[in-house]
Amino acid sequence: MINSIRGRNLLTLNELSDTAILEVLDTAELFVEVNQRTIKKVPALKGRVVASLFFEESTRTRLSFETAAKRLSADVLSLAVASSSVKKGESLRDTIATIDALGIDAVVMRHQSSGAAHQVGGYVPHVRVINAGDGLHQHPTQGLLDVFTVRQVLAERAHAKGSETGKELFTGLRVLIVGDIRHSRVARSDIAAYTALGAEVRVAAPGTLLPASLEEWSVRVVDDFDEALEWADVVGVLRLQRERGTGSFVPSLAEFTETFGLTSERARRLRPHSIIMHPGPMNRGVEIDSAVADSPAAVIERQVSNGVPIRMAALYLTVTGTPEEKTS
Numbered sequence: 001m002i003n004s005i006r007g008r009n010l011l012t013l014n015e016l017s018d019t020a021i022l023e024v025l026d027t028a029e030l031f032v033e034v035n036q037r038t039i040k041k042v043p044a045l046k047g048r049v050v051a052s053l054f055f056e057e058s059t060r061t062r063l064s065f066e067t068a069a070k071r072l073s074a075d076v077l078s079l080a081v082a083s084s085s086v087k088k089g090e091s092l093r094d095t096i097a098t099i100d101a102l103g104i105d106a107v108v109m110r111h112q113s114s115g116a117a118h119q120v121g122g123y124v125p126h127v128r129v130i131n132a133g134d135g136l137h138q139h140p141t142q143g144l145l146d147v148f149t150v151r152q153v154l155a156e157r158a159h160a161k162g163s164e165t166g167k168e169l170f171t172g173l174r175v176l177i178v179g180d181i182r183h184s185r186v187a188r189s190d191i192a193a194y195t196a197l198g199a200e201v202r203v204a205a206p207g208t209l210l211p212a213s214l215e216e217w218s219v220r221v222v223d224d225f226d227e228a229l230e231w232a233d234v235v236g237v238l239r240l241q242r243e244r245g246t247g248s249f250v251p252s253l254a255e256f257t258e259t260f261g262l263t264s265e266r267a268r269r270l271r272p273h274s275i276i277m278h279p280g281p282m283n284r285g286v287e288i289d290s291a292v293a294d295s296p297a298a299v300i301e302r303q304v305s306n307g308v309p310i311r312m313a314a315l316y317l318t319v320t321g322t323p324e325e326k327t328s
């Protein structure tokens with residue numbers, strides 16, 4: 001396991017220890033204060049160059065990474081893939097080599113292929129690579145901002161600051177993730193983050209939307225979604241990924257909503273303290289009702305806001321740090 005992302009690429013949460021995750025959360029906590037200032041800028045990455053390469057659509061992740069880099073005073077090279085030479089058939093390797101030739105310190109990349117960020121790490125070993133979502137594999141900064149958001153809410157209830165707490169807030173925390181687990185890189189990163197911090201994770205999905213093998217995941221599949229809602233402290237609702245053909249994995253959207261949607265009626269089963277999350281973008285009326293998404297129990301906008309300090313922490317630690325030895 002890795003105990004710090006300092007000086008390393010951030011490709012997956014599967015190899016990060018609780019210590020490494022808490023270091024990112026504590027660093028992000030410092031950057032929350034920067035984001036509350038009138039002048040939201042610190043010189044931590046002044047003179048550094050961050051390339052932002054989104055080969056797949058994004059609103060939240062792209063904007064928050066670019067905002068994060070600018071608030072750290074880095075220069076940002078943002079490639080508009082749709083109007084770039086990628087459309088003329090330039091390979092990923094040549095695209096990265098071209099951008100590297102301009103002089104970069106970090107690449108933030110989203111790509112439709114699982115493993116693409118790892119591949120880029122091999123092409124430019126002198127540059128730090130941060131995975132902003134690769135195919136069905138991982139979305140590490142989403143997993144980090146999700147546990148950061150939960151820690152903030154729990155710490156506020158305990159009248160503490162998140163960084164004044166260790167992982168005890170997560171010990172025994174009951175997390176239910178519902179929906180399209182099969183195609184979700186968010187689910188994979190969330191499960192890694194929550195379990196590393198000591199939470200218990202269960203998943204709810206139709207059989208067709210579960211991955212072929214769940215053996216290596218430390219999660220239990222629930223038999224009864226309604227009952228599981230009464231158990232959960234945190235409910236993470238996933239987007240039905242229609243762009244990945246998920247529609248063909250369920251008999252109809254209406255039937256999916258009927259059985260696994262977080263409808264207003266079903267949300268009445270939640271306990272008063274339960275936290276409702278969604279990584280966005282939402283299919284309102286499909287996996288979550290609008291009334292639930294906009295209810296006080298939902299922290300969906302807070303998840304988006306927390307994307308900036310978490311991504312500032314990820315950039316700062318990976319770009320400026322010196323790597324430590326792996327412990328196991």
Ligand code: CP
Pocket residue numbers: 057058059060061062133142279280281
């Ligand atoms: N949660 C998330 O990755 O959203 P975007 O696709 O808008 O970046």
